[in-house]
Amino acid sequence: MKNQNLSTRARAALPGGVSHELRYRDPYSVFTDRASGAEKWDVDGRRYIDFKMGSASQMLGHCHPAIVEAIQKQAERSIFSADCHAAEVEWAEWVNRLYPSAERTRFTASGTEATMLALRLGRAHSGKDHVLRVEAHFHGWHDHALKGAKPGSDQAPSLGIPGAINDLIHICAASPRAMESALQDERIGTVIIEASGANYGSVPMATETLRALHDVARAAGVVLIFDEIITGFRWSPGGRQARDGILPDLTTLAKIVTGGLPGGAICGRADIMELLNNTTERNGIAPAVSHKGTFNGSPLVAAGACAAMPLLASGEAQRQADAMAARMRGGMNTAMAEQGVAGIAYGESSIFHVYFGRGSLDGLGPAEIRGLPKPTVKAYRDGMLSRGVDMMAYTSGLTSAAHTPDLIDEALIAFGATLSDMIRDGVLE
Numbered sequence: 001m002k003n004q005n006l007s008t009r010a011r012a013a014l015p016g017g018v019s020h021e022l023r024y025r026d027p028y029s030v031f032t033d034r035a036s037g038a039e040k041w042d043v044d045g046r047r048y049i050d051f052k053m054g055s056a057s058q059m060l061g062h063c064h065p066a067i068v069e070a071i072q073k074q075a076e077r078s079i080f081s082a083d084c085h086a087a088e089v090e091w092a093e094w095v096n097r098l099y100p101s102a103e104r105t106r107f108t109a110s111g112t113e114a115t116m117l118a119l120r121l122g123r124a125h126s127g128k129d130h131v132l133r134v135e136a137h138f139h140g141w142h143d144h145a146l147k148g149a150k151p152g153s154d155q156a157p158s159l160g161i162p163g164a165i166n167d168l169i170h171i172c173a174a175s176p177r178a179m180e181s182a183l184q185d186e187r188i189g190t191v192i193i194e195a196s197g198a199n200y201g202s203v204p205m206a207t208e209t210l211r212a213l214h215d216v217a218r219a220a221g222v223v224l225i226f227d228e229i230i231t232g233f234r235w236s237p238g239g240r241q242a243r244d245g246i247l248p249d250l251t252t253l254a255k256i257v258t259g260g261l262p263g264g265a266i267c268g269r270a271d272i273m274e275l276l277n278n279t280t281e282r283n284g285i286a287p288a289v290s291h292k293g294t295f296n297g298s299p300l301v302a303a304g305a306c307a308a309m310p311l312l313a314s315g316e317a318q319r320q321a322d323a324m325a326a327r328m329r330g331g332m333n334t335a336m337a338e339q340g341v342a343g344i345a346y347g348e349s350s351i352f353h354v355y356f357g358r359g360s361l362d363g364l365g366p367a368e369i370r371g372l373p374k375p376t377v378k379a380y381r382d383g384m385l386s387r388g389v390d391m392m393a394y395t396s397g398l399t400s401a402a403h404t405p406d407l408i409d410e411a412l413i414a415f416g417a418t419l420s421d422m423i424r425d426g427v428l429e
C-alpha cells in the first residue's frame with residue numbers, strides 16, 4: 001500500500017513519479033527502503049533478491065561494511081570543500097595501475113559526463129568534429145550520445161537534440177567491415193564502442209570482433225574510446241581491456257569505479273589526457289580542453305572508491321559474481337528446456353540475459369534481440385518481481401560478489417514459476 005501511496009504522491013511531484021525514466025513502472029513503482037548484500041526491501045516490507053544492483057554499480061553488494069565505514073568517516077571530516085584532497089590522488093593511482101591503457105585519470109560526476117568529456121577530448125585531439133558510434137551501443141543521455149542508441153533506429157530517441165549535433169554522429173554495425181567503410185569518411189576523428197557489446201552485452205560482441213574493430217580504428221588513425229562503464233571492474237579488475245588485452249586511447253568508467261557512489265571517470269593516454277592540464281595551451285586557449293564540475297572527484301565518493309579498490313583489485317569479487325551469473329544462466333536454460341520453452345539464457349562475466357523465441361542468437365541483430373514483444377517482457381519482469389526477484393532492465397540481470405548459490409537457486413524457482421505462468425497465459429509457447 002505504501003508503494004501505491006508514494007507513487008501517487010510522486011507522480012504529482014516528479015514527472016512520471018521518477019528521477020530516471022527506467023524507474024517508471026505500471027501500475028506503480030516500487031520504492032526501496034533498505035538494501036543489504038544481494039537483497040533489498042521495499043517500503044511495504046517486501047524482500048527482493050536483487051539482480052539490478054544499483055544499475056550495475058553495487059559490485060561488492062549493497063552497503064558493503066568497508067564502504068559504509070569509509071563514507072561515514074569522511075562525512076565527519078568534510079563532506080565537500082571543492083578543494084584538492086588526498087583520496088582523489090590515491091583513487092586515480094588505483095585506476096592508472098589497474099587499467100592498462102590508463103596513464104592519467106580525470107573524475108566526473110556521472111558516466112554520462114565521462115562519455116561527454118571523452119568525445120570532447122577525441123574531437124580536440126583529432127581536430128575533427130565527426131564521431132562514429134556503433135548501432136544500439138549505450139553511452140549515456142547527453143546530446144552527442146543518443147542518435148543510434150535505440151536498437152533498430154538511426155534517430156535520436158528524444159526531442160530537444162539539435163539536428164546540427166545529430167549530423168555529426170555516424171552509426172555503423174558492430175562489424176569490422178562496416179566500421180572500415182564508415183571510416184572512409186575523413187571527417188570522422190573519434191570512435192566510441194560499448195566494450196560489452198550493445199546494452200551491457202545483450203547483443204554480444206566476441207573478443208575477435210572487438211579486436212578487429214580496434215585494428216580498423218587504429219589503421220584509420222582515429223581516437224578510440226572504450227566505454228567500460230559496465231565492463232570496468234566487472235569483466236576483470238582492469239575491465240574488458242585487461243581481460244582481453246585490447247587497448248583503447250581513452251576509457252570511460254562509472255558505477256563500480258566509484259565504489260557504487262555517484263560519479264564517473266575517464267582515463268587514457270597521457271598526451272590526450274594532458275589536454276585537460278591547465279599548463280597546456282592550444283591556439284591561445286588554456287587548458288586546451290575545458291572541464292569543470294563542482295562535485296567531480298568529491299571526497300565522499302573518493303573515500304568510498306578507495307575503500308572499494310583493494311576489494312576489487314584481486315579479482316576474487318569478480319570470480320564470485322561470475323560464478324553466480326553462470327549458475328543463473330545454467331539454471332534458466334535447464335528450466336526453459338524442461339518446460340519446452342524456446343529460449344536462451346546467455347551473457348558474459350557477471351551478467352545474464354534471456355532471449356525468448358529460439359535457442360540461439362545466430363543471425364539476429366540488435367533490433368531483433370532487443371525487440372521482444374512488450375507484453376512478453378512485462379509478463380517476465382512482473383512475474384519475477386511478484387515472486388521477489390528484481391531484474392536490471394529488459395530481460396537482463398547482474399550478479400555481485402554478495403550473491404550466493406542459495407539466492408540463485410531461490411531466484412531460479414521464481415524463474416520456473418514465471419515461465420509456467422507465461423505459458424499458461426499464452427505469452428510464451
Ligand SMILES: Cc1ncc(COP(=O)(O)O)c(C=O)c1O
Pocket residue numbers: 055110111112113115138139140141194227228229230254255263264
Ligand atoms: C555503457 C554505459 N555508458 C554510459 C552510461 C551512462 O552512465 P550514467 O548513468 O552514470 O550517466 C551507462 C549507464 O548505464 C552505461 O551503461
